[in-house]
Amino acid sequence: MRCWPIHLPSSTTRLLRFRFIPFQSHSSFHNNNFTTQNPNPVPVPAHIPAAVDHTTVHQTLNSFNNDWKRALEFFNWVETEFEFRHSTETYNLTLDILGKFFEFQQCWNLIHKMRNNPHSFPNHTTFRVMFKRYISAHCVEDAVTTFQRLSEFNLKDETSFSNLIDALCEYKHVLEAQDLVFGKKKTLNLAWNVDGVLSSNNTKIYNIVLRGWYKLGWWSKCWEFWDEMDKLGVQKDLHSYSIYMDILSKGGKPWKAVKLFKEMKRKGIKLDVVVYNIVIRAIGVSQGVDFSIRLFREMKDLGFNPTVVTYNTIIRLLCDNYRYKEALTLLRTMRQNGCSPNAVSYQCFFSCLEKPKFIIELFDGMIESGVRPTMDTYVMLLKKFARWGFLRLVFLVWNRMEELGCSPDASAYNVLIDALVEKGLIDTARKYDEEMLAKGLSSKPRKELGTKALGGEFVEE
Secondary structure, three states: OOEEEEEEOOOOOEEEEEEEOOOOOOOOOOOOOOOOOOOOOOEEEOOOOOOOOHHHHHHHHHHOOOOHHHHHHHHHHHHHHHOOOOOHHHHHHHHHHHHHOOOHHHHHHHHHHHHOOHHHOOOHHHHHHHHHHHHHOOOHHHHHHHHHHHHHHOOOOHHHHHHHHHHHHHOOOHHHHHHHHHOOOOOOOOOEEEOOEEEOOOHHHHHHHHHHHHHHOOHHHHHHHHHHHHHOOOOOOHHHHHHHHHHHHHOOOHHHHHHHHHHHHHOOOOOOHHHHHHHHHHHHHHHOHHHHHHHHHHHHHOOOOOOHHHHHHHHHHHHHOOOHHHHHHHHHHHHHOOOOOOHHHHHHHHHHOOOHHHHHHHHHHHHHOOOOOOHHHHHHHHHHHHHHOOHHHHHHHHHHHHHOOOOOOHHHHHHHHHHHHHOOOHHHHHHHHHHHHHOOOOOOOOOOOOOOOOOOOOOOO
16 A cells, blocks of 8 residues: 655654545535545554544644545544544644635534534634635635624624624625625715624724725725724724835835834834834845844844844845845844744745755755745745756656645646746646546646636637
């Protein structure tokens, strides 16, 4: 029987050996888009302790976050085979994976199981996940209907309403969010009432909507909404200023973000590390990285401990200015200062470096130091090596991704398939195209593979 390893990150760097077991058909639950037999059956541990701990289950589910069939099969298998008692957390993680692939009926099947178990009863996070997945699929009405049902779970409250509005704004449905919050008529004493959920004119909701316009990149609307908050007498808090400074910085006016920061200091507004992180980037873009470093030192002198975001901001600015040695020195000193680098720390280098050998050495060093690459890391490297035509390095990254138990997403598959097509390896490309389709991932239409768009025609690139 074939065996293959999945590396799971933990404090002890756990390595489990997985073996294949037959995949049980769930044809009654699957959409017609998927086959009832999984060509890549779920791997399950060949040797697993009698008492399965939640950490291992959580990490294993995470390793299947781009393969909902395997995730659900493992979720059910560990429960039936070992009588594992799923917590609300493991249910929520599985719901997130299923929702990512629009398996909403299966999500509700799990939610109904949750409500019958006091150890895994749905909580605010459960429905925040549902809001997020519905709205990311642009199913706004389904998300609102879900909110209306929350009285069944004693969760129809202002927290859930805020989570709904936040999800709408996060996925660029700001107009719908504004309609739910403010209605068609805005008044100075703003209030809204959704089936008994009453919320006063509070700053939090305004901050969420302001951030929504920021996510859309509709800068003129951001300025307008900021001024409107003043006209309506909304009490702006530190979070309001942080969002608006980020808007100014990302909206092409970083010098105004720096000006606002100085104004906050003059007014005696209590600052925090988030504000400093934003202004460090803004001043670096507008005046140069050396000014960012000065502000970084000022921040430390004032007693603010830099976060990984602080370090990553300066590393990125240094890399953008080709000052790689200084950036590497800062990367090393992070750990000495009690702040561990993350995948983004290394991605700052990967996006700027042009020497394949150095990139691979840094990538290997990243893994050896215990920093786990994210899917964004893999896709970034796959794209870079594919663009350079280095197919061997593309497969090196791909194999490392599989060795570390990271299930590739549609972006990763499409980059690999495009690289193979570019090199004329059509049969190999077709194999990966079929593999991703079997997982329920969306493939690009390609003339070379004979794959077409939904309308039945090839898409011109």
